[in-house]
Amino acid sequence: MTAASHAEHHHTSLGVDSRKLGMWALIASECLLFGSLIATYLIYRSQSVAGPSPAQILDIPVTSVSTFVLLMSSFSIVLALHGIQSGDIAAFRRYILLTALGGTVFLGFQTYEFTHFVQSGLGFSTNVFGSSFFMLTGTHGTHVAVGVIWLLSLYFSSVRGKLTEDAAIKVDTMALYWHFVDVIWIVIFTVVYLFVFV
Amino acid sequence: MTEAVLPHPRENYGLSSWLTTVDHKRIGILYGVTAVVFACVGGIEAMLIRTQLIVPNNTFLSPDLFNAMFTMHGTTMIFMFVMPLNAAFFNYIVPLQIGARDVAFPRLNALSYWVFLFGGLLFHLSFVTGHLPEVGWFGYANITTKQFTPGPEVGLLGSVIPKGLQYPVSGTEFWIVGLQLLGLASLIASINFIVTILNLRAPGMTPMRMPLFTWVTLITNFLLLLALPVITVALFQILLDRHFGTRFYDIGAGGTVMLWQHLFWVFGHPEVYILILPPMGMVSEVLPTFSRKPLFGYPAMVYASAAIAFLGFSVWAHHMFTTGMGAMATAIFSAATMLIAIPTGVKIFNWISTMWGGSLRMTTAMWFAVGFLAEFTIGGLSGIMHASPPIDGQHQDTYFVVAHFHYVLFGGSVFGLFAGLYYWFPKFSGRLLSEPIGKVHFWLTAIGFNLTFFPMHFLGVDGMPRRIYTYAPGFNLETWNFWSSIGAYITLLSALVFFYNVFVSLRGRQKAPADPWDARTLEWAIASPPPAYNFASLPDVQARDDFWYRKHEAKTFKPEPEHVHVVLPNPSYWPLIVGAGITLMGAGFLFAYVLTFIGVAVTLVGAYGWSFAKFEG
């Protein structure tokens, strides 16, 4: 491949890498996905015929901790991106692992929360609050899990020396996804947990 | 620029070349052929429906089978015929119109096709199991719950797999899983086309120089991108209700079926623009070419399309006027719906003005475009009628509505698609369709279509409900039902004439030139069919309708490079594998859950292979 055709191939009309633009498009779509889940939750949270109700079961302090951890992982992925952009591979690997760790801790908290809820009598099929709560937070958790797998894949392909071509843009695209997953969690945390008092 | 001669080595014949192709033109052909096959299935179902209704108290179809037929017919026509046929045109035409060599994500493009194909096949597998969906194309809750469509006691895999591991198959599951996959396919495609149009335009191809078909493709794909996730959530809710006992649509537990209606129509109304906007774009290419005039009011057409799409998200509850939403909501949604008539009217007048004073060439493509204008306008007018809630109260669930939406879906979308097919067929195949046979085809379609659907207006106001398997004599319904069915058979005949036309034209010797119609847009600047790399050197666009401008005014053409060196993406098996994995994930909910786990594994392996395969160069 000659340099000229390479440049032509990567020429884009908007000057943004297509993968990143694609991620923006996906995020737009995800907004409607979570929007529908949140709408369902808001309609159903106080509609149940039988308990437990949100106020009886949701634990704001515990979830605040996991929220904090998730937010910090957004910070660490910025550092990872900075590492790969400035050629500091060691820093990149360190921070990408840290980000994955943050995601995993969040998932750990969620697993704890879910088991605790089930033990206290709130399952998927207990009432409409339970159904909509688990579907909303579960979908978010799945997004975090996909993100963790993606982060670890980036880490391992870097270690195995396969993350060479376009590495920065790959990490950039991933970071965009990760920030989205964090931002949408802030919305969910507000709507599901903090709105308990509303 | 002249560079070393070395077209990329790639096989372009044989089955494996089709299974691994990432060329947007071949994927377009795959989409098109598959959509036409599904159209035949949906068409046969329509004939069965009309045969059952030809005389009162008919027993040709059982009530159950009748329900299954209109469900399969509606779902197939929308999701497996018009949407993928639109996608076929997006695929084939849009990269050519913007002067690109391929789409932004060629492998995602292939994945989208495979998921569409497998989703459609899975949906139709319900024929084999004998449990067909009977819930209508909108699958209203709570008909879709286990309570009302439970399915049989044992799963399809009988004694092969222990009872606890498999799921009793009901037609509803096929509908849910099929739609979920078809939606995913369109979602993947939408991201691909949005990025392609935004990012891969040739130098000088500014937004306001893009052909109108490219514009509506962009807009339609935004609609897909934003509407599909809503139905995805709704479909998951009923799937979870059926499989894991969630309570979303359990009235006893406080669930509300209105939620389904809202979610479905938040998707469903944009969906009707997803079906009609691309054919509108095709008509907007055909009319200027055969009037030998630029599209009248191009900017107004762009803004009107965008306005239609935007308003399309704020009118969904006009499908719910009779549910008792309250006076305020009803009034607002009614007014918003009527607003859409304004940009739509702008378009109609612009099309008419495009023809006004032009030197018209009445080719078959042109006839279908003019037919589109006439039939779509009738459908639009009956649409404004039931934008008024009191009138809608009379129309809801009668044949008047069936007449209305066939005027927009068939008279609109399908006529527009035929215009596009006759227009671009030489580009796809290198052969022109026969014009004399085409005219016969057009007139038979127009007569058959109007005879089928115009009487349905009368049947509707005479009180015939839709989705009813028969009617009693003596209610003034016999005559028009009879003629409607005769019209359906004429429409069937017209389809046969079309296939005959395709058959003889493909076998004919006469090759189509690059620009058989003296057309205006870039796809006509290159050979028919185009070479794998499309443009030897990327066009350098200077005006709207650049190709026309160069032909007739500037008379300057960029010299063709003597040698072409273009790096094309390698063919790949991974899209097929990932597509199969995703399908297995869905199939688990139809047969046995183990399939879902196998599907996840296949998808993951496929995704890794995909990421690390050497794709370019």
Ligand code: HEM
């Ligand atoms: C000759 C062609 C066609 C005939 C004779 C035909 C006939 C019919 C009839 C009689 C019904 C009403 C069934 C009932 O309510 O009992 C129906 C429903 C429907 N048709 Fe068609 N149709 C044709 C083509 C199309 C096309 C091209 C499309 C879409 C692009 C389409 C989409 C639908 C939809 C969405 C429904 C509603 C199904 C439901 O109620 O769930 N049809 N068709």
Ligand SMILES: [Cu+2]
């Ligand atoms: Cu609508």
